[in-house]
Amino acid sequence: MFSQHTTGAIRVNEYEKSLMKDFENFFNKLAPRKAGYGHDTTNVDDRINTHSHLQSMLMNSGESIPLKDGEMLLGTWQTIFFIEVDGPRPKRKVIVEVVGE
Numbered sequence: 001m002f003s004q005h006t007t008g009a010i011r012v013n014e015y016e017k018s019l020m021k022d023f024e025n026f027f028n029k030l031a032p033r034k035a036g037y038g039h040d041t042t043n044v045d046d047r048i049n050t051h052s053h054l055q056s057m058l059m060n061s062g063e064s065i066p067l068k069d070g071e072m073l074l075g076t077w078q079t080i081f082f083i084e085v086d087g088p089r090p091k092r093k094v095i096v097e098v099v100g101e
Helices: 017-030 050-057
Strands: 008-014 078-084
Touching: 008 017, 017 050
Parallel strands: none
Antiparallel strands: 008 078
16 A cells, blocks of 8 residues: 555554544654744645655555455554645545565
């Protein structure tokens, strides 16, 4: 799986409501919105989104997940996430490629 967007990431992690909020708080502390970033004054679409680019740099744009007998081999608590750090956006695309025998 691969995200075609610089401010979108794909990750495998646990889905639990308070953990989702913890993730959001963690990334907002590392790269807060409106912190005087240069890109916020030179962007092309009037989006104040440098924090989104910085946050997505800390995550993967893709994941490889093994398959067996047509099933993903995810752990008990694992879920696949598309993480949009500059949203909502109108359209996002993810490429999924299956490789194997």
